[in-house]
Amino acid sequence: MSDSTVHQSDLDLKLLHRGKVRDVYEVDADTLLMVASDRVSAFDVVLPQPIPHKGEVLTLVTAWWLEQLDGDIAHHLIAVDPDRIIARYPHLAASRNVWARRAMLVHRTEPVLVECVVRGYISGSAWKEYRQNGTLAGEALPTGLQESQRLDPAIFSPATKAQQGEHDENITYGQMIEILGPELSGRLRDLSLRIYGHGRDVAEKSDIILADTKFEFGHKDGRLLLIDEVLTPDSSRFWPKESYGIGRGQPSLDKQPIRDWLETLDWDKSPPPPDLPGDVVQAASDRYKEVFKRLTGIDLAAYVPPLFGDDR
Numbered sequence: 001m002s003d004s005t006v007h008q009s010d011l012d013l014k015l016l017h018r019g020k021v022r023d024v025y026e027v028d029a030d031t032l033l034m035v036a037s038d039r040v041s042a043f044d045v046v047l048p049q050p051i052p053h054k055g056e057v058l059t060l061v062t063a064w065w066l067e068q069l070d071g072d073i074a075h076h077l078i079a080v081d082p083d084r085i086i087a088r089y090p091h092l093a094a095s096r097n098v099w100a101r102r103a104m105l106v107h108r109t110e111p112v113l114v115e116c117v118v119r120g121y122i123s124g125s126a127w128k129e130y131r132q133n134g135t136l137a138g139e140a141l142p143t144g145l146q147e148s149q150r151l152d153p154a155i156f157s158p159a160t161k162a163q164q165g166e167h168d169e170n171i172t173y174g175q176m177i178e179i180l181g182p183e184l185s186g187r188l189r190d191l192s193l194r195i196y197g198h199g200r201d202v203a204e205k206s207d208i209i210l211a212d213t214k215f216e217f218g219h220k221d222g223r224l225l226l227i228d229e230v231l232t233p234d235s236s237r238f239w240p241k242e243s244y245g246i247g248r249g250q251p252s253l254d255k256q257p258i259r260d261w262l263e264t265l266d267w268d269k270s271p272p273p274p275d276l277p278g279d280v281v282q283a284a285s286d287r288y289k290e291v292f293k294r295l296t297g298i299d300l301a302a303y304v305p306p307l308f309g310d311d312r
């Protein structure tokens with residue numbers, strides 16, 4: 001584990017996409033290198049200061065989850081261990097210090113253009129809509145729900161993937177069928193609920209509530225694969241069980257210290273964003289490392305990336 005931060009990678013590869021957090025490079029026609037930087041966004045704005053270890057946590061917690069799902073859920077991850085990546089592509093050794101432990105070598109896929117959100121508790125944008133209209137994506141939910149209440153069963157709540165700087169838009173399952181067709185929509189719904197159920201049960205053992213999460217999928221050679229990050233503190237709401245209570249918002253094991261501090265400012269939540277003070281940056285870094293340790297039982301610095309597929 002390195003204490004250096006990576007705000008933006010610059011590898012000797014073709015850059016395909018630079019998102020709010022990830023830099024995606026083409027290694028060859030069939031393979032990508034996804035580098036999770038330490039960039040952090042809040043209210044859909046990328047902030048000036050990187051958060052130490054954030055990219056490392058996102059990559060390695062994804063690998064930890066996929067190790068458990070490997071052989072049960074098809075996914076795009078080829079390798080995350082730096083030595084294994086360099087064994088396949090020796091020219092990446094020169095930039096190892098930039099991407100090691102924060103990069104995933106993955107199969108290139110054709111992404112499905114719908115995000116698969118599963119909500120096990122009502123919070124965030126779902127609570128906001130429900131409070132106003134009693135609905136989620138325009139469809140009625142049971143009356144009398146309170147903020148942060150558990151939903152039984154969990155709700156599959158797809159969303160259209162927004163362009164950078166815009167918000168994802170919740171859609172109904174019927175709208176998803178119009179976009180993707182009934183067969184693919186059904187497969188995505190069933191897979192998402194299954195993975196969420198596994199994640200919820202595992203997190204429960206660590207006294208963590210997995211309130212909601214989002215998954216992304218893609219196709220390669222006719223196969224449907226789970227892609228991108230999986231059950232990370234950026235793609236999920238993790239709540240510490242010891243402080244959970246219905247009828248209010250919950251503290252989260254993620255970048256909440258940043259959001260909390262920004263809410264104290266007279267900032268209109270549009271660029272340019274304010275600079276983050278050092279204590280807020282440190283608090284956010286500690287929060288990311290804490291959720292990794294609570295989930296895996298291993299300190300981030302001591303974690304050894306798993307081997308996948310042909311690398312075993």
